[in-house]
Amino acid sequence: MSDFSDSLSLSSSGLKAQAARLRHVSENIANSDTPGYRRKSVAFETVLGGDIPGAVQTGRVHLDRSELAQIYDPSHPMADASGNYAGSNVELVIEIADAREAQRSYEANLKMFDQARQMSSSLMDLLRR
Template sequence: MNSLTTALAAASSGMDAQAMRLRHVSENIANADTPGYQRKIATFQIADGGVRLGPLRLDDRPGQRVHDPAHPLADQTGHYDGSNVDLIMELADAREAQRGYEANLRIFDQARQMMQSLFDLIRR
């Protein structure tokens, strides 16, 4: 039975980590038009038989240079630094996080069903 609770804990930690990753992806998408915003990149760490979100990294790629002379942050040439968020990359990361979450959910459900079957056998 210890293996089943370990599987439940590992799957649960994986779902938590992917949910937090999806939160950071949504923050990146929400700030895609914020001048100077740097994309957040989620990292994972192994912890206690599971996984957890590690320290966030900021994407060091330069933001795109935007020409808008009327913008308050524009320099003498009429340019300002935009964010370095690429919406296609964020959508891909969101899809990957969703699939990781779903995979952990299937493992969690399978372990739960196995525990239920074990309890049913014990009751007989």
């Protein structure tokens, strides 16, 4: 029965990691028009010293250090003497692609979780007979 619980724990770690990734993508999308906002990304790390090989967890959140877009709007309160202010470095197309990838990975982990649960249930039914 340990293999079933290991597979459930493995897929559960993937679900948690993809949920965290989706959370950061949604933050990026929500702040795409916020002046000075830098895109956040999260990396996945293998859980070291854990009981289940292959389990993942989220690592540190990284800020994208690429140049911020300079927006010309002399009436903006944050504009400098030349009328420019720093926008964000969030690209909506990239965020939408990241969100779709995270969603598909989440669905794959969910399907793996469901398959392991069904196999465990079927095994219990066979053992009861």
